[in-house]
Amino acid sequence: MAAPRRTQAQRRAETRQALLEATIDCVVEHGYGNVTTAQIALRAGVTRGAQNYHFSAKTELVAAALEHLMDQLIEQVRLDPPRGTDTTERALLLLDRLWNLHDTPAFKAATEIAIASRTDPELRARLAGLNRRLIGMIRGMLDETFPELMGNEDIYPIMLTVLSAVRGVAVVGLIGSPESIESLWRIVRGQLEQLIARAVEKASLAG
Amino acid sequence: MAAPRRTQAQRRAETRQALLEATIDCVVEHGYGNVTTAQIALRAGVTRGAQNYHFSAKTELVAAALEHLMDQLIEQVRLDPPRGTDTTERALLLLDRLWNLHDTPAFKAATEIAIASRTDPELRARLAGLNRRLIGMIRGMLDETFPELMGNEDIYPIMLTVLSAVRGVAVVGLIGSPESIESLWRIVRGQLEQLIARAVEKASLAG
DNA sequence: TTACATACTGGCATGCCGGTATGTAAATGG
DNA sequence: CCATTTACATACCGGCATGCCAGTATGTAA
CATH class of the missing domain: 1.10.10.60 (Homeodomain-like)
Incomplete structure (x- = not known):
């Protein structure tokens, strides 16, 4: 050696x-x-x-680790944006990608650390910007992916709602069995799909 | 003394x-x-x-505490079901009540314990039925609150989606500032409201 | 090659946490 | 009123995670 x-x-x-x-x-x-x-x-x-x-200190390590993880995920997502001619098609692709992101071990870790940060001021301070950054990333991706919807302010509320629902399912996924989560996600996904489809339809009528 | x-x-x-x-x-x-x-x-x-x-043991205490808490919450909710002549009105009342339930310290505790149970088999086992029980409670409440929608299977997917979204917002609420959560909830609430309204409309057309 | 800075080693020490063991008081039942 | 059970108090133990530090090796610059 x-x-x-x-x-x-x-x-x-x-x-x-x-x-x-x-x-x-x-x-x-x-x-x-x-x-x-x-x-x-x-x-x-x-x-x-x-x-x-x-x-x-332990907190420092953990905080740094989560930031590092976030960087990786963002990079990974940014590398291949959803492609497709149809607006709805791209939107659903994005939806599935969002879910896959939340169905990953990394998300488990992120959630645990985030939860822990609630009562750990030091940790919390360092993580304060992460959610904001995540949402900013998604926003930017939306703008890139749907240039035809540019300037349409209606899509952000929908984005936030979809994100919330995905997170809700993902959180249950932390403790539930994979099968039950899969089935729950299928159900919720169906609803979100409708929500998105309607929004796209409405937007293209307006535009 | x-x-x-x-x-x-x-x-x-x-x-x-x-x-x-x-x-x-x-x-x-x-x-x-x-x-x-x-x-x-x-x-x-x-x-x-x-x-x-x-x-x-500590686990036993914590598990019992969460079960106790759950009992309290369920009882508290069951005591005054939403009243109103209009179906949509009742639904929105229920939505707000659901949110209020998630915007409470008790929910913080429940979430922390649930998260912890992911890697604590003993705890996990005792908590396994709780989510199921919660959903069962909500289902029962739906049936009681909306007898006119009885037998309409479409409302359960919506319920699950709404519940997921509420949970997603609530989880962010654990670490975010009260103001930011309030504003996020307002946005998401608007979307859920539409979702619910459309569902009710569709159901009454069918019924 | 010398002097310095950065990266790393291994172990010690302290505090604290959960669980247990043993003793005491309060209630119940005959 | 006594015996037994239930409820509670105090003291203690083994273990372990964390942070720290004095020393060592490896790279870098003079």
Whole structure:
């Protein structure tokens, strides 16, 4: 095993990333309340000393991990926007993509951490902008995906409602069985589909 | 201070209730992850010994507390069903009541505990039926409140969608500022209102 | 090569949490 | 009025998570 001779910046980046990802994994697996710094360090293949060197407190690590996760998700979504000639078709594609995003382990972790931040001021402060940022991202995506609806202010309330419903289902999904969630989502999806279809119809009549 | 000479059943019931309520209060105030059994006992005005006598483990106490809370809420809701001549009017009344239920400290506690139960099998098992029970309650209430819609299967999907959306908003409400939640709810409420109104209209045409 | 900065190691120490064990008071029943 | 059960109090233990620190290695600049 020859020493890889990494540069300082590389070393730093690699261990940090390993820690951030291990944090998310551990939260997903054991739940935020049960996660220990030792577990995280172990999973990251890093000693507790190194861990503490980069992130002096647990909260800091967790907050950073969630921000990192968010960055990944946003990037991942931004990379392939929904394509299609039909407006409704694109909208439903977006809907499904939104759901898939919420049906992911990452969302579990994010939710746990967000919930925990309610009573942790330090954490809360750092996470304050994340939801705002998420909504901003979705908004931007809407504008890009539906240029024909540009300037139509009616779509944002619908977006928020859809997002809320998706979140509601996703939250139940944290504790329910996959089958029950699947069935619940099918039902809710049907309703949201109608909501969207009507909105698109209305908008194209107006436009 | 003369001894009140309470009966055993009274003593038991009183300390138990004090413990259950203190548990909810503590969870609301400090968050599930930070709550300690000592805090709860202190708040309930009970020693840790008594606490342990009634609830041998923390999980047991928390689960019992949530069930107790649920009982209270269900009872409270069942006591005054929405009245009104107009179907839509009653539906909107129900919608607001549903939101008020979710905009309460009790919901915060319930959510925290539910989230925690994801990685706590013991807790999860005891809470498994609660959501089912809640939905059953809402279903029953729908049947009572809208006898004219009886047998119309279309309203359940809508109910689930509305419930999901309400929950989604409520979850954001856990960490957001009261103002931002108020404004979000107003927006979502507007959409749900339309959803409901359309459903009622359709149902009365069919009926 | 020397001097310095950054990255990392391993272990210690403290506080605290949940659970238990044992003793005491209050109520019930005969 | 005594015996037994139920309800509660106090003290304690084992364990463990967290943060910290003194030292070491590795990269970087003079």
